Amino acid sequence: MSELAEFRRDIAGWLKENCPGGARGPGQVASGSSKVKLPRDLALWLERCAERGFTAPTWPKQYGGGGLTPAQARVLYEEMGAIRARSPLMGMGLSMIGPTLLEFGTDAQKERHLPKITQGQVQWCQGYSEPNAGSDLAALKTRADDQGDHFVINGQKIWTSGASTADWMFALVRTDFSAPKHEGISFVLLTMDQPGVTVKPIRLISGSSPFCETFFDNAIAKKEDLVGQLNKGWTVGKRLLQHERSGIGGLSGGARRSNPGAQLAKVAKTYIGEVDGRIADSAMRDTIIRFNMHRAAFQLTAERANEENRSGTPGEATSIFKLVGAALQQDGADLKRQLMGTRGLGADGHGFTADELEATEEWLHTKATTIYGGSNEIQANIIAKRVLGLPE
Numbered sequence: 001m002s003e004l005a006e007f008r009r010d011i012a013g014w015l016k017e018n019c020p021g022g023a024r025g026p027g028q029v030a031s032g033s034s035k036v037k038l039p040r041d042l043a044l045w046l047e048r049c050a051e052r053g054f055t056a057p058t059w060p061k062q063y064g065g066g067g068l069t070p071a072q073a074r075v076l077y078e079e080m081g082a083i084r085a086r087s088p089l090m091g092m093g094l095s096m097i098g099p100t101l102l103e104f105g106t107d108a109q110k111e112r113h114l115p116k117i118t119q120g121q122v123q124w125c126q127g128y129s130e131p132n133a134g135s136d137l138a139a140l141k142t143r144a145d146d147q148g149d150h151f152v153i154n155g156q157k158i159w160t161s162g163a164s165t166a167d168w169m170f171a172l173v174r175t176d177f178s179a180p181k182h183e184g185i186s187f188v189l190l191t192m193d194q195p196g197v198t199v200k201p202i203r204l205i206s207g208s209s210p211f212c213e214t215f216f217d218n219a220i221a222k223k224e225d226l227v228g229q230l231n232k233g234w235t236v237g238k239r240l241l242q243h244e245r246s247g248i249g250g251l252s253g254g255a256r257r258s259n260p261g262a263q264l265a266k267v268a269k270t271y272i273g274e275v276d277g278r279i280a281d282s283a284m285r286d287t288i289i290r291f292n293m294h295r296a297a298f299q300l301t302a303e304r305a306n307e308e309n310r311s312g313t314p315g316e317a318t319s320i321f322k323l324v325g326a327a328l329q330q331d332g333a334d335l336k337r338q339l340m341g342t343r344g345l346g347a348d349g350h351g352f353t354a355d356e357l358e359a360t361e362e363w364l365h366t367k368a369t370t371i372y373g374g375s376n377e378i379q380a381n382i383i384a385k386r387v388l389g390l391p392e
Helices: 003-018 040-052 070-082 092-104 107-118 233-248 260-271 282-308 318-345 354-368 376-387
Strands: 124-127 143-146 150-158 168-174 185-191 197-202 211-222
Touching: 003 040, 003 070, 092 107, 092 124, 092 168, 092 233, 124 211, 143 168, 150 168, 150 185, 168 211, 168 233, 185 211, 185 233, 260 282, 260 318, 282 318, 318 354, 318 376
Parallel strands: 124 168
Antiparallel strands: 143 150, 150 211, 168 185, 197 211
8 A cells, every 4th residue: 555545544534533523514614713703513623633733734843734745635635525524724824824924934923923823723814905006906005114123004905804803914015105116015914903903894795794994093013023024025925915816726735626516416406307317407417517527627737736836836827727716616606506596596594595595605705706816807917927928
C-alpha cells in the first residue's frame, strides 16, 4: 500500500469516528467569530479538526496547521466530501489574510495571528473598496497618519463582508498623499472592537446582510501590525487578492472535489421525474451532463495548477480561475432553480421545503460572485494584460 493510500485509509477512519452528525450535510459552518455561538456538534467538529491541524491542512504545524502536502490535503477534502462533512472552519482568516501573512508577515505577526485563525478564535474582514474606489481600488482615500508607535485612521470602506461580526480587519490605507496613485498605500491590521470603528450592515437582495459600510473616526492601527513596508502596501494587497480569487475560483484546498452533476440529477428526478432510473426529460439530461463535464474539467485544471505551483497560490492566472469559477457557480445555482420550477423561487417558509428555500437563496447569492473579489471586467483586463500580454 502506498503512503498516500495508507494516509487515505487513516483519514477516512478518523473522519468516520470524529465528524459529528450535526456537522454533515448542508448547513452552518464556523466562521471563527467570537460573536456567533455555534451549535454543539459544530463546535466539537471545529475543536477536533483544529487539534489535528485540519482547519488549515497545508499550513506549517508551528502555526496550528496540519503540515500536509497538497496531495494529502486533496485526499482529506475528498474523504470529507465522501461523508458530506462540512468544512470545519471558513472565512477570510484562512483564505486571505492567513496566506498573506505566511508570505509577507514578520515572525512576530505570524505567531500572534495565525494560531488564533487556525483555532477559530477570530474572524477577519477586508477593508479595501470605498465609495469612490471600487474597480479603481488604487484611488482609495482612507488615510492613516503616522503617530510614532501607531497610525490614526480616518475614512470609509464599503462592501466589508462580515464586518458586523469580525474581530479584526486587514485594510489598505493611504499613508502618503503626495505619491503616485499606486504608491503611498500601506497594508495594516486593526481591531474592530474600538471606539473609532462604526459598522452599518447593507441588506442584500437575498435577504442577508453580509456586506457592510465601515467608518473610521480616529481609529488606531498599531505599528507592529503594519504588513510589509510603509507605502508599499499595494504589492501586499494585490497578492492577497490573488489568494481571494484562488478561493472563489476553486484553487484553495486543492480544488475540493464535489459532484454537482449527481446532485442536480437527484433534483431533476425529484421535480421532473424519471424513467428507468434516468431523468425523464432528455434535453435536461443533456444540460446536466454538459454542466458536469465543464465542472469536472475545471476541477482537474485547478488541481493541475496547484501541482504546478507547489510554492503557493498562482499569480495573475488566478484571474482565469476566478472568472470561470464564478460563472460555474452561477450556472449551477441557476440550473438547480430551473429544475425546481416555481418551487425554486420561494422567498419564505410558507409551503416551501428547506431545500427549496436554500436553492433560492443560493441562486440570489451567486449573482454577486462575478462582482466581488474583482468583477468579470477586471479579471478580463488582468488576463489580457498580465497573462496574455496584449497591448493596452
